[in-house]
Amino acid sequence: MQPKSTKIISIILLFFMVICLSSCDKVPQVTEYCSHEVVIDKAVPATCTETGLTEGSHCSLCNTVLVKQQVIPAEGHSSEEYDFDIENHYGYCLKCGNRFTEKHDMDPETKKCSKCDFETVTPPPFPSGYITKEHTTIETEHFICEIDADTYIIDNLEYYLETLFDALEVVSGLSFNTAELGKILVEVKKAQAVDGYVSETHIAYAYFNRIVISTGDLFISGGHAIAHELSHILQNHNCGWNFRRILPEGFAVYTTYKVTKYMEENYPDIAYALEAAENNMRNEKISAEGYKELYSKPLSYWQENHLPHSMSSDYAIGFRLMKYLDSVYNDYSSWITEYQKVNPFTPDVSDDRLDIREINRVLPMTYGEYVEANFYTWLKRNEGFFEEKPDNTTDRTHLSYINIYPKYNYRLSAMCFEGFEYQDIYFNIDQLRRYITEYKGDKLGNFRFFFGALEPTTIKLYDSEGNLIAKHFSETAVGTYSLEGVGFIQFVGRGTIMRFNISGFASIE
Ligand SMILES: [Zn+2]
Ligand SMILES: [Zn+2]
Ligand SMILES: [Zn+2]
Ligand SMILES: [Zn+2]
Incomplete structure (x- = not known):
């Protein structure tokens, strides 16, 4: 204790x-009783890569922090111009002068980088195509298509054919008669060598209720042969006589002109797969001498004879004749149904060719006796309508995406859309590449395209997934650009493409 x-x-x-x-x-x-001795803590500016500090202060006697310094985040490099790839952008820094690499700063909403031009878009739902492995039959409401093996066919052929079928009835005022005559047989032929060159457009003709046509003319490289041959079938369904030259060819070329114009307004995607309406007149020029010659003989003479100084006499005269009937009589097709009434054709006749005197009766019978004389009077006043327009552009501003194909004709010519007015349109390069390599078997070298436009042009090149690979502005409205790794391209804004050529594969280098 x-x-x-x-x-x-x-x-x-x-x-x-x-x-x-x-x-x-x-x-x-x-x-509380320190009479602080204030010392400034100097600001440290942030650099591109290092953080900085704001100005602060403390007391040198008691060390109390009076104004706290705040960390300034590193500013990052910045540049006015960037190169970029899918991952990064690259530039020379305006502040530090160094070349730098940065990951894109993607806005999740717009899918655009905040600094450079890089963006990702959802690839457009381009139409596709396939190569038949064996003979293939496609049956639709009004057609039976028999397609060769090893033939390139667009997807949804039914949509193209049936829409064209309906449109032909609308523009001509005639109806097909598949109810009685059966479905129209379309034989689709694979490419064939013509003079050593494998042509995709070597054949196109119509029999009574049957068309034989090359695969390249079936909504692929922009030919209008399918519309022309279907026009012949339409005439046959209403009157199957062989009217020989001017009348049937005139009906076919003029109906094709009308239907392509109608498609341009109502189905621009199909119109694109055919050909510009104005191009129908290109084969049908008549020179000044040709007109003189034409007017010197009655129409009946030309029903049997070739007109000199014209590219294709029957087409040239026939087109003008049908345009005249359409303009003056507001009807260019009822000569077919009227003649059928007076001289009924049935499919079982052994010779369908009409005599020349019968052919000369056809128009007066329907339109009156002055119909032929008045034709020349009308034509003299209207020759200008048939002149080729210097800048025959077609309005495709309502199209947002489209496939493009080269035209393997007797030679590989330019793409089909000369004079193409666009608004933010995408072109499918993947499908073009497939067509050239897998289908045509060409080897790609320096795969590239050239275009000529009416205005300075901005184009964007994307890979197949929709990542922007490159953006180009062409002040001079012409340009050549590589298609290496490109899945699709966009012509940005509004403009007019006058030429579009692709090259860099074996057939065209
Ligand atoms: Zn103090
Ligand atoms: Zn920097
Ligand atoms: Zn970027
Ligand atoms: Zn024809």
Whole structure:
């Protein structure tokens, strides 16, 4: 047991310890009485890559921080012009002068990089195509298509054919008669060598209710042969006599002209797969001497004879004749149904060729005795309509995406869309590449395209997934660009492409 005095001392000690602790506790309060000596902590500017600090201050006596310095994030490099790839952009920094590489700063909403031009778009739902492995039959409401093996066919051929079928009835005022005559047989022929060149458009003709046509003319490289041959079928369905030259060819070329114009307004995707309406007139020029010659003989003479100084006599005269009937009589097709009434054709006749005297009866029978004489009077006033327009552009501004194909004709010619007015249109390069390599068996070398436009042009090149590979602005409205790795391209904004050529594969280098 401790002595009592020791116990008291302990209590006193404890008392002082408590006092001491509580007064020690109050030590910081001493600063209230420090007459701070303020020292500025200088700001440290952030650099492109290092963080910085804002200006601050502290007391040199008591070390109290008076204004806290804040961390300034590194600013990052910045440039006015960037190169980029799918991952990064590259530039020379305006501030530090260094070449730098950065990951894109993608906005998840717009899928665009905040700094460079890089963007990702959803690839457009381009139509596709396939190569038949064996003989293939496609039956639709009004057609039976018998397709050769090893033939390139667009997807959804039914849509193209049936829409064209309906449109032909609308523009001509005639109806097909598949109910009685059966479905129209379309024999699709694979490419064939013509003079050593494998042509995709070597054949196109129509029998009574049957068309034979090359695969390249079936909504692929922009020919209008399918519309022309279907026009012949339409005439046959209403009167199957062979009217020989001007009348049937005139009906076919003029109906094709009308139907392609109709398609341009109502089905631009199909119109694109055919050919510009104005191109129907290209084969049908008549020179000044040709007109003189034409007017010197009655129309009946030209029903049997070739007109000199014209590219294709029957087409040239026939087109003008049908345009005349359409303009003056507001009807260019009822000679077909009228003649059928007086001299009915049945599919079992052994010789379908009409005598020339019969052919000369056809128009007066329907339109009156002056129809032929008035034709020349009308034509003299309207020759200008048939002149080729210097800038025959077609309005395709309502198309947002389309496949493009080269035209493997007797030689590989330009793409089909000379005079093409666009608004933000995408062209499918993947399908073009497939067509050239897998189908045509060409080897790609320096695969590239050239275009000529009416205005300065911005184009964007994307890979197959929709990542922007390159963006080009062509001030001079012409340009040649590589298609290496390109899945599709876009012509940006509004403009007019006058020429579009691709090259860099074996057939055209
Ligand atoms: Zn102080
Ligand atoms: Zn920098
Ligand atoms: Zn970027
Ligand atoms: Zn024809």
